[in-house]
Amino acid sequence: MGRPDGHKLDVLFEPVALGELRLPNRIVMAPMTRHRAATGSLAPHRLNAEYYSQRATAGLIVSEASQISQQGQGYIGTPGIYSEAQIEGWRLVTDAVHAAGGRIVCQLWHVGRMSHVSLQPGGHAPVAPSAIRANAQIYLDSGFADTSVPRALVLAEIPLIVASYKQAAANARRAGFDGVELHGANGYLLDQFMRDGSNRRTDEYGGSVSNRIRFTLEVVEAAVGVWGNGRVGIRIAPTSVEGDMHDSDPQSLFGTLLGSLSSRGLAYVHVVEGTGEVGRDGSGFDFTGMRTLFSGSLIRNNGYSPDLAAAAVGAGGCDAVSFGRPFIANPDLVRRFREGAELNSTDKATVYGGDARGYTDYLPIV
Ligand SMILES: Cc1cc2nc3c(=O)[nH]c(=O)nc-3n(C[C@H](O)[C@H](O)[C@H](O)COP(=O)(O)O)c2cc1C
Numbered sequence: 001m002g003r004p005d006g007h008k009l010d011v012l013f014e015p016v017a018l019g020e021l022r023l024p025n026r027i028v029m030a031p032m033t034r035h036r037a038a039t040g041s042l043a044p045h046r047l048n049a050e051y052y053s054q055r056a057t058a059g060l061i062v063s064e065a066s067q068i069s070q071q072g073q074g075y076i077g078t079p080g081i082y083s084e085a086q087i088e089g090w091r092l093v094t095d096a097v098h099a100a101g102g103r104i105v106c107q108l109w110h111v112g113r114m115s116h117v118s119l120q121p122g123g124h125a126p127v128a129p130s131a132i133r134a135n136a137q138i139y140l141d142s143g144f145a146d147t148s149v150p151r152a153l154v155l156a157e158i159p160l161i162v163a164s165y166k167q168a169a170a171n172a173r174r175a176g177f178d179g180v181e182l183h184g185a186n187g188y189l190l191d192q193f194m195r196d197g198s199n200r201r202t203d204e205y206g207g208s209v210s211n212r213i214r215f216t217l218e219v220v221e222a223a224v225g226v227w228g229n230g231r232v233g234i235r236i237a238p239t240s241v242e243g244d245m246h247d248s249d250p251q252s253l254f255g256t257l258l259g260s261l262s263s264r265g266l267a268y269v270h271v272v273e274g275t276g277e278v279g280r281d282g283s284g285f286d287f288t289g290m291r292t293l294f295s296g297s298l299i300r301n302n303g304y305s306p307d308l309a310a311a312a313v314g315a316g317g318c319d320a321v322s323f324g325r326p327f328i329a330n331p332d333l334v335r336r337f338r339e340g341a342e343l344n345s346t347d348k349a350t351v352y353g354g355d356a357r358g359y360t361d362y363l364p365i366v
Contacts, residue, residue, distance in 0.1 A: 001259045002225040003341070004092075007308060007322070008307070009191070009306050009310045009337060009338070010279065010291070010310075010312050011014065011026070011255065011313045011314045012025060012026045012027055012309060012310050013025045013026075013304065013320075013334075013338060014026065014053055015359065016059070016297075016319050016320060017231075017264075017297075018060070018230075018231025018233070018267045018268040018297040018299070019179075019229065019231060019232075019266065019268065019273075019296070019297065020084050020179075020228075020229070020230030020231050020267065021058035021060060021103060021179060021230070021231065021267050022103075022177060023060050023103065023287075023320065024055075024059060024141075025058075025059040025312050025334055025354055026271065026309070026319065026320040027058055027059050027309075027320070027321065027322075027323060027325065027333065027334050027337065028060045028061075028062065028270075028321065028322035028324060029043040029055055029058040029059060029060070029062060029321050029324075029327045030062060030301055030322035030324035030327070031062040031063060031065055031107040031183070031235070031324075032064055032324050032325075032327070032328065033064045033065055033066055033075070033077065033078055033352070034051075034351070034352065034353075034354075034359065035076065035077035035078060035352045035353040036048060036051075036077060036324065036354065036359060037077055037078060037079035037080075037089075037117075037131070038085075038089070039077070041079045041083065041085040041086065041089075042073075042078065042083075042086060043079065043080075043083070043085040043086045043088065043089030043090075044079050044086070044092060044093050045089055045091050045092065046092060047355070047356060047359065047360060048089070048092075048093055048203070048274075049092040049093045049095070049096035050358055051101075051360050052093050052094065052096060052097050052102075052104060053093075053096035053097050053099065053100040053183055053358055054100075054321070054331035054360060054364075055102070055131070055327055055331050055333075055334065056100035056101055056136070056170070057100075057101070057102065057332060057333075057334045058095050058102065058177065058327070058333070058334060059103075059132025059320060059334075060103050060104070060105065060178075060205065060320070061097060061102060061103065061104040061105070062105055062107050062181050062233075062235075062322065063080065063093070063104060063105065063106045063107050063177075064078070064107065065107045065108075065109035065188075066078070066079045066080060066081040066086075066090075066109055066168075067080045067081070067082070067109050067110065067111065067185050068080075068081060068082055068108050068109065068110050068121070068164045068165055068167070068168035069082050069110070069164045070082070070119075070121050070264055071120060071121060071126075071127060071164075072109060072110035072111055072112075072164070072177050072189070073111065073115065073119050074114040074115035074116070074119075074147075074188075074198075075111075075119075075138050075139045075140075076119075076139060076140055076141055076353075077353055078109075079110065080128055080196040081106060081171050081172055081175070082164070082167070082168060082171065087171050087174055087175045088175075089176075090106065090175035090176070091175050091176050093175075094175055094176035094177055094178075094271050095275040098176070103178045103259065103326055104177055104178060105172075105177055105178055105179040105180055105181050105231075105233065105267075106172040106175070106177045106179075106180050107167050107180070107181045107183050107235070108165060108169065108172070108180050108181070108182055108183060108184060108280060109188060109189075110161065110164070110165070110183075110188060110189040111126070111138075112126065112128045112129075112150070112189030112192045113126050113127070113128035113132070113134050113147060113150035113189075113192060113198070113238060113243075114126075114128060114134055114135065114136065114147055114187060114188055114190055114243050115147065115150075116138055116140060116145055116148045116149045117149060117239070118140060118213060119138075120148075120257045122329060124151075125148055125149060125150055125151040125152060126147070126148055126150045126222045127150055127152075127153050127157070127161075127189075128150035128151070128152060128153070128189070128192055128198065129153065129171040129193045129198060129199040129200075129201050129205065129206065129215075130152050130191050130198065130199055130200040130201060130206075131149065131150055131152045132150070132197075132198055132200065133147060133148070133149045133150065134147045134187065134198070134243050134245075135244045136187070136242075136243050136244045137330055138354070139201075149189065151199070151345070154363030155203055155205075158205060158215060158218075158219040161189075161213070162198060162218045162222050162299070163222070165182070165219045165222050165223060166223065166225065166226060168180075168254055169222065169223040169227060170226050171267075172284075172315075173226060173227065177239060178231065179227060179230075179231035179232060179233065180223055180227065180231070180232055180233070180269055181232075181233040181234065181270060182216075182219055182220065182223060182232065182233070182234040182235065183235055184216055184234050184235055184236045184269075185235040185236050185237035185240065185246075186237050186240055186242045186243060186272065187240065187242045187243020187244065188243065190215065190216045190219065190241070191236075191237070191245060192243075192245075193205060193212060193214075193215040193346075194211070194213055194215075194216060194247075194249035194253060194257065195245055195246065195250075195253065196212065196247050196248050196253075197244075197245055197246035197247055197248075198244075198245060199212050203365065208255075209214035209252060209253050209256045210256065212253065212258060213256060213257045213323075214255070215239070216228035216234075216257065217260055217261075217264070220227045220232065220261065220264050220266070222266065224264060224265045224266070228265070228268050229265035230265060230266075231267055232266055232267055233264070233266060233267045233269065233270055233299075234266060234268075234269055234270065235269075235270040235272065236240050236254060236257070236263065236269065236270070236271055236272070237271070237272035238248070238250045238251075238253070238254040238271070238285050238287075239259055239271075239273075239274065239285045240272060240274070243271060247249065250285055251285060251286065254285075255293050256288075256315065257295075258290060258293035258294040259293055261294060261296070262295040263292075263295075264296055267296075267297065268296060268299050268319070268320075269290075269294050269296065269297075269298055269299070269301040270298075270301065270322065271287065271298065271300055271301065271307065272283030272301050272302050273287050273300060273301065273302045273303075274302045278337065287300070287311055288317055291316070291317060291318070296318055297320075298317075298318040298319045298320075299310055299317040299318060299319065299322050300310075300317065300318040300320075300321050300322070301321065301322040301323075301324070304321050304322075304323065305358060306337045308321075309321035309323075325346065326343060328346045328351060328358075328362070329343070329344035329345060329346040329347075329361055329362045329364075330343050330344050330362065332364035332365060335364070335365065336365065339365075341365055344362055344363075346358075
């Protein structure tokens with residue numbers, strides 16, 4: 001079945017290089033937490049490998065966020081990338097994706113204050129730049145729960161967390177990924193350090209914009225040190241309010257960050273637009289201007305249709321667009337876009353947690 005609108009979307013099916021990553025098309029699968037890691041070990045397993053390999057025709061898959069340490073966990077059932085069992089589990093995933101002709105990077109995650117004492121080592125408080133609780137909820141065995149009050153990291157602990165990121169980047173390499181994406185978006189630890197609503201530190205990691213982006217730049221340097229140039233990306237969400245986040249001047253903060261990231265050998269910057277979970281932005285933040293602030297490749301996200309994505313890529317506003325929710329029920333999303341086929345709808349009850357139902361049983365078109 002041909003698309004009635006002719007070649008309008010063709011630009012999405014052109015190959016592109018994001019650093020050293022070679023994508024056959026511009027349709028990226030956005031990272032999506034699905035809460036289906038093995039109970040106890042929090043290791044990925046065969047079902048996860050099947051799920052990702054079904055989606056291997058994406059230009060690039062960004063894995064669900066994967067905590068770099070137990071301290072970095074904020075929800076039940078999310079996979080880690082810090083133990084041998086988790087590395088072996090991820091190896092199943094990367095082998096399956098590669099066997100199906102795809103590419104996959106691991107999204108490295110530390111939730112910071114978006115956690116709960118019951119998930120933390122020794123039942124201690126979650127850590128954060130400052131002891132400010134997020135007015136937000138996380139997900140536990142017992143259902144949704146308020147986040148716990150965090151404690152502020154002492155200065156001497158910060159290099160240890162950078163070292164955990166570095167170890168996780170090395171683990172991702174051993175697990176056979178094609179690169180890593182640092183989760184700097186949506187109110188987690190990197191974001192908490194960057195925005196002044198959550199960072200009230202008075203040392204060299206707080207106060208001025210250059211101090212607040214220091215931790216992120218150190219993590220970038222550590223990851224690029226492991227992977228070399230062109231295989232590390234970073235995700236940011238300059239105006240997202242998820243996780244009770246805000247900043248007094250996002251334009252200046254993220255403008256400075258993007259300028260500083262330009263010379264660091266990144267594969268790409270992945271930007272989530274908008275103030276919330278869905279839709280176009282109403283914040284006044286200049287997302288289009290990001291193109292001139294960052295000299296490398298750009299992936300844009302949040303609520304894009306294929307038409308909007310093609311327009312953004314066609315106008316030179318980005319190199320690729322990522323799609324999240326449409327990939328849940330449409331493993332062959334790239335083909336469906338190409339052929340103008342209808343999309344399957346998502347069963348909301350099976351998005352988070354569970355088994356194969358609503359995970360690997362959505363069928364491709366034949
Ligand atoms: C089920 C679900 C899980 C998500 N998990 C993550 C995640 O692990 N890491 C992340 O950066 N964003 C996560 N997101 C946000 C998506 O990557 C994406 O930014 C969002 O869905 C908007 O894109 P879309 O309109 O194409 O779905 C998640 C979104 C959904 C729907």
